[in-house]
Amino acid sequence: MKLDGFGLFVEDMGRMIRFYRDVLGFEIRESEDTSNVYLVKDGTLFLLYGRNDFEKMTSRRYEYIKGLNGHFEIALYVDTFKEVDKAYADAISKGAVSVLAPETEAWGQRTCYIADPEGNLIEIGSFNRPFTR
Numbered sequence: 001m002k003l004d005g006f007g008l009f010v011e012d013m014g015r016m017i018r019f020y021r022d023v024l025g026f027e028i029r030e031s032e033d034t035s036n037v038y039l040v041k042d043g044t045l046f047l048l049y050g051r052n053d054f055e056k057m058t059s060r061r062y063e064y065i066k067g068l069n070g071h072f073e074i075a076l077y078v079d080t081f082k083e084v085d086k087a088y089a090d091a092i093s094k095g096a097v098s099v100l101a102p103e104t105e106a107w108g109q110r111t112c113y114i115a116d117p118e119g120n121l122i123e124i125g126s127f128n129r130p131f132t133r
Contacts, residue, residue: 005045006074008120011064013037013050015117020048023094024076024122065119068099073113073121077131081110087124088112096122 010016014032021028026046030037037048055061065071078087085102091114092098099113099121111125 005040005047007045007047007049008118009051009054009062009064010048011051011118013048016048019095019116020046023091023096068097068115068119068121070121073123075123075125078124078126079128079130081126081128084110084112084124084126088114091124 008016013034017028017030017032017034017037020026026039026041028037028039035050035053039046051062051064076087078084081102081104088098088102096114096116099115100111102110102112102124104110109125109127111123114122114124116122
């Protein structure tokens, strides 16, 4: 098996589309009343899927954490420390919730955390050099 991508089960699709499109700059073409969104960012599939639609599809009810949650993070990389600070400030000015302001960690990474409207953690970080795999 190969990892194809990852997704978020969302409660308010319109609000989450606006956040990922308008705050973080993800290219999303679907309308805000859609039941799921597929997009590819930097070669990775990213999915937003309505919780209610998933429950209907699987004929099950699920429990969802409210507020900030620490189950996983979405990690975004920028090339420089300066870009970490700028991306953080831009996201906060557009409505993202601050979790951790930018700081340089002992292991040499400058990192910060924000949260999307449903409490999912997003890290923006850099080792002050272009990303390489």
